[in-house]
Amino acid sequence: MDEMITVNNVSKNFISRGNSDTLALKGVSFSLEHGETLGIVGESGSGKSTVAKLITGLISPTKGEIRICDNDIQRQKGENPLELYSKIQMVFQNPVESFNPRKTLGYSIGESLRNRGFSASAASTMVAELLEKVGLTAEFATKYPHQVSGGQCQRAAIARALAVEPNILVCDEATSALDVTVQKQIMELLDELRKTRDLSIIFICHNLALVQSFCDRVIVLYDGVIVEQGRPNDIINNPQAEYTKSLVDSIL
Template structure:
């Protein structure tokens, strides 16, 4: 089966003040298949968020290839790049900051619908259906981001991300700013959406316990490298690398 996302030998170095260089990503390769949930886990500075920015084309790698649905993303332009962005959407850590505070949630979702739906009334009706699909009623169409809770705002962000029927959702610490009980609700929602729509998920987090609770496969990152990868149960039950064992021990000790 052809992967939805395939990143191969990705390297990225940043130039810091004083002329020093920091290699944030060092020869990382990963794949996400259709309908699969893949987790990337690691501590701060492991390179996981840099990888998220690379696979979403927010930044370009120094070297390596990123293919989305078989098409090269790093060199995509024009219509090819627009198609890539329709197929791939990102869910951010801070949901409120991902919305324009001047727009209602309904208006923001309608903006996301513009490329695929011309009629304004039809867009607002579709926005209402999208909100209902994430367990928010149509009243939320008229609410501003600052008028709803963090969990409600993240649900609205998921609804907006689904507007163009993407094949891949990339969640970068998408639950870390939420209360534990709300985290569980968002994870359950993402799992439900994944099953119903055959979506693929790339879930990036520092929280091994959270990631291992629902991801099919894991990549463990440390200092810009993949130090362990495999089926979730295999990685958790039989870790090969000391760093992975350390992460697991830290979870078990809590």
């Protein structure tokens, strides 16, 4: 299989005010294969969101290398950022906060299309198609983030991510703010999209049971270090690390 993402010995050090620094990631290495769904689990503060921000280029590593579709992310950022961001898109935990509250959902979804040279009418047509693909009607293009439910807003966020036709989708706790019924609907939508659009997905979540049902492989993060990785069933049925055992015990 082709590697869509390669993370090689990456560390991230956040410099805080005063003398103390925070080492959020410590020598982390993993890969995402083409067509794979990789789960990353761990409690709050384990480094999950730091991984998401690093691989989407929102922050830079202190040490190590990150390659997206075999391109060094740091070098690519300087040369052609639009090409990089067309390969990988992110869906955030809080969908309402991820949108500009003063712009309609349609405007935000169509922004990347207009940046790529689509005319206003062509972008509008594409936005309507994207909304329908994620289970919303075209009328949602005229609504503002605060006028729709959390689940509807997350569907719109997924539509926005799909607008640039990415190869990789990073879901950072994308369902944790939703109730169980809506969560199930979003998971079904993501499952359908990964099959129809040949997406490779990184699914960051604190819910090990959800990861087991959705992911091909899972990484367990604890205090910025990968303590275990493998197939979800293997890890849940036979956890090796003490931290993983505690995660498994919490869902049983």
